[in-house]
Ligand SMILES: NC(=O)C1=CN([C@@H]2O[C@H](COP(=O)(O)OP(=O)(O)OC[C@H]3O[C@@H](n4cnc5c(N)ncnc54)[C@H](OP(=O)(O)O)[C@@H]3O)[C@@H](O)[C@H]2O)C=CC1
């Protein structure tokens with residue numbers, strides 16, 4: 001560790017992404033795990049975060065006191081739950097630090113609270129922190145703009161592991177927003193999130209979503225543009241959660257020198 005390394009707090013440190021973040025920060029230059037947080041009452045509180053993540057002891061004991069950690073740190077990496085992320089954004093604002101939010105399934109009300117916290121915190125939020133998916137979003141916007149709604153239907157298909165609790169995935173919604181932007185329409189008014197029974201024929205110009213869950217799938221996403229007699233499919237496969245963790249650390253390092261505000265991975269990657 002060097003004196004200029006960014007001091008990061010990993011919240012939800014014992015979760016799938018939390019453990020991946022602890023290992024990734026350990027392997028990346030420029031950042032260090034300053035603290036690790038789990039909820040009060042969790043069996044992981046007091047245990048060494050490095051040991052939980054499979055690194056061996058690192059001297060960072062998991063705490064249930066986030067604010068005490070935040071005020072001494074420079075950034076928070078947060079892949080937890082919507083309610084927890086809303087709470088952490090308020091604490092990050094109090095501490096005037098960077099808050100990287102990867103949590104998905106957040107409501108419109110949650111988003112309003114994140115934007116309020118971003119008056120004091122530097123928040124980067126994205127449904128997918130990987131370079132590949134953010135590039136896929138740019139390509140989706142271009143394809144949707146080029147292939148108009150009269151002749152081309154857009155469907156977004158995703159599959160994740162059996163433990164995932166929200167649907168459609170944050171990534172599927174990010175891709176839907178990109179397609180809607182390409183067509184200059186609002187996603188909320190044009191999306192079809194579920195189909196069941198006698199649905200009637202497809203309404204032109206809608207953006208459909210389909211969700212699959214099972215096994216240990218890390219994340220599969222396809223944007224299908226279906227025309228008359230031909231089909232274009234843009235897709236991304238995640239085979240290792242490190243892609244999300246690396247993106248989150250990159251976002252924290254980028255946000256360190258930004259003003260308070262609400263940013264996306266497109267800003268971080270220079271793709272906006
Ligand atoms: N944007 C992106 O690139 C990615 C986003 N995600 C998203 O990240 C989120 C987490 O995913 P995943 O790691 O698989 O989930 P896990 O359930 O494995 O991990 C979440 C962790 O957060 C903890 N947690 C929940 N509430 C609190 C709290 N108030 N204080 C401290 N810790 C808390 C949980 O503890 P407990 O078990 O006790 O509840 C758990 O340890 C999901 O929303 C997922 O969709 C995932 C991958 C990539």
Ligand SMILES: O=C(O)C1=N[C@H](C(=O)O)C[C@H](O)C1
Pocket residue numbers: 104127128160164168169170171172218219220238
């Ligand atoms: O819950 C997950 O695992 C993932 N969630 C994110 C999403 O909802 O898109 C990102 C990634 O696909 C993994």
